[in-house]
Amino acid sequence: MTLPASTAKGAIGPAPALDAPASPAPARRWSTGGLIGFALPFILALIWEASVRLGFSNGRLMPPPSRIGATLWDLAGTGELATHAAATLWRVAAGFGLGAAAGTALGALSGASQVMRRIMDPTLQALRAIPSIAWVPLFILWLGIFEASKVALIAVGVFFPVYLGVAAALSGVDRKIIEVGRVFRLSRVQMIRRVTLPAILPAWITALRTGLGLGFMFVVAAEFMGASEGLGYLLVDGQQLGRPDRILAAIIAFAVLGKLADGLLVVVTRPLLTWQDVGRDRL
Amino acid sequence: MLHIDALSKTYADGNKALDALDLTIGTGEIVALVGGSGCGKTTLLRLIAGLDTATSGQIRLDDAVISGPSADVGVIFQEPRLFPWLTIDDNVAFGLSHLSAFEREGLVANALTRVGLSGHGHRWPRELSGGQQQRAAIARALITRPRLLIMDEPFSALDPTTRQSLHRHLLSLWDESRPTVLLVTHDVEEAVSLADRIIVMRPNPGRLHEEFPNLLSRPRDRMGTGFENLSRSILRSLDQSLKPAQKPAARATAGEAAWW
Numbered sequence: 132m133t134l135p136a137s138t139a140k141g142a143i144g145p146a147p148a149l150d151a152p153a154s155p156a157p158a159r160r161w162s163t164g165g166l167i168g169f170a171l172p173f174i175l176a177l178i179w180e181a182s183v184r185l186g187f188s189n190g191r192l193m194p195p196p197s198r199i200g201a202t203l204w205d206l207a208g209t210g211e212l213a214t215h216a217a218a219t220l221w222r223v224a225a226g227f228g229l230g231a232a233a234g235t236a237l238g239a240l241s242g243a244s245q246v247m248r249r250i251m252d253p254t255l256q257a258l259r260a261i262p263s264i265a266w267v268p269l270f271i272l273w274l275g276i277f278e279a280s281k282v283a284l285i286a287v288g289v290f291f292p293v294y295l296g297v298a299a300a301l302s303g304v305d306r307k308i309i310e311v312g313r314v315f316r317l318s319r320v321q322m323i324r325r326v327t328l329p330a331i332l333p334a335w336i337t338a339l340r341t342g343l344g345l346g347f348m349f350v351v352a353a354e355f356m357g358a359s360e361g362l363g364y365l366l367v368d369g370q371q372l373g374r375p376d377r378i379l380a381a382i383i384a385f386a387v388l389g390k391l392a393d394g395l396l397v398v399v400t401r402p403l404l405t406w407q408d409v410g411r412d413r414l
Numbered sequence: 415m416l417h418i419d420a421l422s423k424t425y426a427d428g429n430k431a432l433d434a435l436d437l438t439i440g441t442g443e444i445v446a447l448v449g450g451s452g453c454g455k456t457t458l459l460r461l462i463a464g465l466d467t468a469t470s471g472q473i474r475l476d477d478a479v480i481s482g483p484s485a486d487v488g489v490i491f492q493e494p495r496l497f498p499w500l501t502i503d504d505n506v507a508f509g510l511s512h513l514s515a516f517e518r519e520g521l522v523a524n525a526l527t528r529v530g531l532s533g534h535g536h537r538w539p540r541e542l543s544g545g546q547q548q549r550a551a552i553a554r555a556l557i558t559r560p561r562l563l564i565m566d567e568p569f570s571a572l573d574p575t576t577r578q579s580l581h582r583h584l585l586s587l588w589d590e591s592r593p594t595v596l597l598v599t600h601d602v603e604e605a606v607s608l609a610d611r612i613i614v615m616r617p618n619p620g621r622l623h624e625e626f627p628n629l630l631s632r633p634r635d636r637m638g639t640g641f642e643n644l645s646r647s648i649l650r651s652l653d654q655s656l657k658p659a660q661k662p663a664a665r666a667t668a669g670e671a672a673w674w
Binding site for chain 1 (some may be wrong): 465482484485488493498499509
């Protein structure tokens with residue numbers, strides 16, 4: 132334990148103002164850091180744009196930013212972008228919901244009970260070792276070519292990080308803090324509600340964020356397998372039509388949607404984590 | 415009155431932490447346990463707190479046998495062990511969930527004032543210094559008005575200035591409801607300044623070695639001759655307790671010859 136600076140300097144008496152710890156380090160610097168982070172892609176885009184305009188490159192396979200922007204604008208104007216984005220978002224939402232629920236439930240069982248962990252964990256770890264894309268043919272046979280197989284694939288991708296995160300967090304809850312609950316004679320249900328759940332909340336939210344990121348990875352794979360709409364379909368479509376600008380527009384849309392979804396998760400869960408000591412400004 | 419009869423604890427690995435320990439502590443008495451590591455001090459506290467079960471023997475608080483955590487026993491650990499997701503107010507009120515919000519607020523405000531933390535109730539534990547966190551932990555343990563308070567080296571992680579101010583806070587709180595207090599410490603000065611009776615324990619297996627009544631009047635002057643003499647006697651006894659070859663001065667029984 133570190134001593135507060137004022138006490139270490141020999142402050143007399145326990146005056147609260149004197150032995151209060153230093154306030155957390157100033158965290159405003161990240162905003163400038165964020166702006167600096169935009170500089171490199173912006174300069175690269177400018178260079179690329181200039182090299183196409185000046186005739187160093189014809190920009191056919193690597194369209195300049197202005198053409199990608201125009202394609203995005205067109206897609207947005209015709210309503211295509213919204214349709215594809217909505218289809219993708221729906222699939223991610225459904226797959227994420229199922230995967231996160233299953234991952235949380237099984238992770239809780241495995242983390243709370245030694246017996247359940249010995250029964251379930253080896254099987255789940257073995258399943259985890261299978262590249263999830265390998266399930267695609269089987270899912271198509273079982274669930275058909277339409278939505279169900281796509282949602283199932285995304286759910287599989289989301290499941291594992293959530294399962295692992297919840298199980299590890301539960302088995303790692305500090306014994307000392309559980310003992311305080313025991314001293315206050317909490318029942319099993321009270322212990323879960325008042326001690327265990329709040330204790331694993333940060334790890335659970337991190338696991339959900341990892342799961343959501345994987346959900347966006349898997350939706351691309353899912354939409355490669357015979358979709359008629361969705362941003363993944365837009366990628367395939369761009370390749371078949373020889374339109375790299377459409378591919379890049381879809382990639383940008385993916386990046387924006389993924390970041391927005393993650394940001395939404397952070398904003399929704401932030402009030403639950405205000406007590407945390409570290410990393411608040413980085414979330 | 416706390417009665418401990420022939421209490422033994424042998425862990426699963428065969429380690430005999432406590433061997434047939436007898437101890438009686440009067441109501442409102444403050445008793446300090448000192449001793450080297452491995453003499454079973456913490457084991458004894460965990461058994462009284464109901465966090466572990468004894469291999470044999472019995473603990474009774476007045477007439478009730480203690481077999482698990484009890485509302486009559488408050489515990490203060492070596493670390494504050496506050497819940498980081500609760501404000502100081504909610505941490506202190508943790509054991510009061512059966513009361514109405516109004517009653518809770520009144521009790522918590524009063525308890526925080528008494529440990530010198532009024533105005534800090536809305537803060538998170540991480541915003542408080544180590545000493546302030548431990549004061550909040552003391553308030554949390556005392557707010558339910560336990561008849562017995564057990565403390566496991568509660569001030570060992572704090573600097574001397576903070577420690578002394580917490581001693582004063584603790585004594586003034588104790589004076590209000592006069593619970594029985596059992597304190598484990600490795601700081602002899604702390605034991606002499608707080609306790610009415612100091613018990614030296616000896617290890618392998620854990621037993622009582624020698625006990626010292628403390629008749630010094632409060633507040634106790636750390637520089638006084640009586641204080642220093644008592645501290646020296648306890649330190650000497652502690653030294654002896656760690657040497658298995660020497661026969662302990664008091665409480666030696668025939669059975670003890672066997673282990674060394």
